Amino acid sequence: MAKRKQGEGSIRQRENGRWECSIMDGFHSDGRRRYKVFYGDSEEEVKEQRDAYRDAQDRGVLVDKDWIFSEWADVWFEQHKDNIKPTTQENYVYTLRILKSNIGRRRVADIKAMDIEVLLRKLRREGRSDSCLAQCRGMLFQIFNKAEANDLVNKNPVRFAEKMRKRPPKRKEAFTADEVKLLLKELPENKIGWSIRLLLCTGMRTQELLGLEPRHIAEDGSTILIEQAVVMEKGTAMIGTPKSFDSYRCVPVPPKFRYCARLLRDTNKKFVWEMDKRLDYPCNPSTFRTKYKQAIESVPGVRYLSPHSCRHTYVSQMQALGVDLATIQSLVGHADVDMTKHYLHVQDPIRIAAITKFDRAFSDEPETHSNIIDFMKSS
Secondary structure (H helix, E strand, O other): OOOOOOOOOEEEEOOOOOEEEEEEEEEOOOOOEEEEEEEEOOHHHHHHHHHHHHHHHHOOOOOOOOOEHHHHHHHHHHHHHHHOOHHHHHHHHHHHHHHHHHHOOOEHHHOOHHHHHHHHHHHHHOOOOHHHHHHHHHHHHHHHHHHHHOOOOOOOHHHHOOOOOOOOOOOOOOOOHHHHHHHHHHOOOOHHHHHHHHHHHHOOOHHHHHOOOHHHEOOOOOEEEEOOEEEEEOOEEEEEOOOOHHHOEEEEOOHHHHHHHHHHHOOOOOOOOEOOOOOOOEOOHHHHHHHHHHHHHOOOOOOOOOOHHHHHHHHHHHHHOOOOHHHHHHHHOOOOHHHHHHHOOOOHHHHHHHHHHHHHHOOOOOOHHHHHHHHHHHO
16 A cells, blocks of 8 residues: 555545544644544545645635644744844744743633733733833734634624733933033043944944944045844844834934044944954854943943933933924934924924034033033023
8 A cells, every 4th residue: 555645634434434634733722633534425535625625724714613722823923024124033932932831722612802911910920121022912913813813602702801901111220411521531442442432322223333334434534324223033133124214323422522433433344343263253242242341331430221211311411402303313213103294394403403402511511510511591
């Protein structure tokens, strides 16, 4: 007897003369194998039913309502992943792992709105962040939307699940004006010192800084072009796209600190920041954070705050100087949809004027706070 090919299943003629085709089609919630059986008046008929079913599976048009969540989530992800960036895929895999570890063995058709609410409350009790909960809910919504479109469920249970109230947001920490002045003056005059100064006076993201090549920095150090950023793929720093469409921008550098940009530009390496032992590879953010921490802690009278706090600092100091929100968002490349329309009205002279305010506020004049107040009055 010839060996059956994978996926053909078992075909036999029953005692009543009809034909039967049985194929393995996943697992039940208790781990037992699940089989799909087709019946017909001839061998050709059951083969046609089997092939049509397999074809429907390949196209995502499924008719079997006995799917368990983990299998259906995998089907959804396989069909969805080509539309998302590789780095985002890693986040999706992480979120999928959370969901599958909690409801993976349950039948899709049995999951109701209350089950979604119970799951999200459980994740919150475990200490998951509001961002994580939002990602889980969003993914569940997409997975069940696909299930609804394929008649696996009558309606998407996530649509009817009560939304959880967000916890009060944590206050974003930023350096004070006095700390900024100390850092700009006392940081070491080396690559990490120049880089931190640029983070403080441009609002760049750390990933954008690490993605810079010398060609992105103007010869006179007056501007920095943001068109790529470092992303992590399976533990390795790679070059990817900026965080959002609005993150593509040309960042003006305050005149007092253009020397930092010129010095970073002065390298024969592909990237301004490279891995020590791998040429033409950008620096890993964790390596940069270690050097950043050492540099910050070398300045007396300054608290240690994360590299991203430099970005918060830039925004808060610009606000204190009286720069309008639309201009700040244009400078830092925020992707706030509600503010995007305002970006169109921010002209280069306004951006340059804002940078000039920052430059003057943190000059070597003695009274930083009075400088800020003066500029607020003049704006």
